[in-house]
């Protein structure tokens with residue numbers, strides 16, 4: 410029997426204790442009273458799970474409740490796993506494993522079909538059934554010049570900091586989940602990511618795009634980092650783009666134009682952008698937009714495999730029977746007959762075999778099944794079925810989450 414127990418945290422004192430565990434696990438400075446005052450509102454009721462050994466907090470896990478867009482356009486309830494930390498003197502004693510069991514049971518009871526997370530280390534989450542679901546790209550635009558012939562589709566205005574808190578949250582909702590993998594953002598997410606940062610004096614600036622129909626349809630959140638050390642003509646600030654979304658390509662183009670045409674700027678950096686975002690094509694010299702990194706972004710776990718498979722759409726190909734092995738949630742294990750007309754459990758012989766973490770990578774189209782089969786992640790019992798699986802899981806739009814948590 411473990412000498413700790415996992416429970417939903419409701420009392421301020423235990424939430425604070427678990428949050429302190431998290432901070433130490435992430436090597437952040439100890440929690441001060443003023444930190445706590447700003448942190449407390451970022452915990453939605455009953456979404457913080459803690460492991461306690463008697464009265465001592467030893468583990469922390471928080472859930473963001475959200476909706477996620479899946480290939481084909483439907484949205485599904487998901488749980489966003491975050492704030493995972495275990496006290497150093499309790500590590501490798503199964504605390505995270507018990508927190509995982511608890512949060513999957515919670516997700517199931519809430520009808521949350523998928524779970525996603527952003528991993529601090531890639532070695533942690535595969536054993537719990539998570540696979541890399543989306544990738545993102547880190548960009549650097551060096552002395553970019555915007556092409557004069559890119560059509561305009563509206564205008565851009567800057568918000569005051571008071572306007573930001575009131576306007577940006579509904580605007581993100583109005584823009585919608587325009588790529589598979591994008592997720593909704595609840596009050597608790599905005600509280601952590603924007604309100605605290607702006608109230609805490611972070612120099613974020615926000616510009617909003619208004620379309621030709623007069624409706625606000627895009628925004629960018631960014632900050633300028635001045636270069637104190639320039640010599641000669643090599644002057645200019647670095648612009649760091651934190652969040653940029655628009656309802657369509659035209660709105661996003663205008664927001665990039667706004668950033669590129671800012672004065673006294675040397676370079677623009679943007680983390681976690683879609684891998685196929687055509688920023689370079691907007692510039693006179695496409696090579697002035699460099700890819701600094703391609704990173705694994707959202708890790709995806711199918712909590713309810715049948716419901717998740719039923720929710721996405723499939724390409725035009727004959728059916729494929731896929732045997733799924735789920736060691737952590739064995740009720741998901743079984744063979745699924747996947748066709749463009751629907752998905753059912755079957756007792757037929759499988760054409761392909763994969764574990765549930767690999768299915769997490771197939772689901773949003775991070776890789777085609779044949780690529781994963783080529784690396785030994787998928788067992789192939791009928792080679793003809795592999796080409797059909799590629800066609801079934803084909804995607805029209807490259808997935809991207811775009812929301813860090």
Ligand SMILES: CC(=O)SCCNC(=O)CCNC(=O)[C@H](O)C(C)(C)COP(=O)(O)OP(=O)(O)OC[C@H]1O[C@@H](n2cnc3c(N)ncnc32)[C@H](O)[C@@H]1OP(=O)(O)O
Pocket residue numbers: 434435490491492493494495496499500501502503504505506507526527528529530532533536
């Ligand atoms: C989504 C997010 O929030 S990302 C942030 C994650 N948090 C951190 O990185 C903070 C620092 N790390 C920690 O707090 C802890 O080490 C944790 C949370 C990663 C792991 O917690 P633990 O309670 O030690 O995990 P637990 O004992 O349940 O380990 C389960 C298994 O995972 C393995 N494992 C745990 N952590 C790691 C790791 N970082 N790398 C590789 N394997 C790991 C264990 O060896 C064990 O394997 P086994 O079943 O073969 O024996």
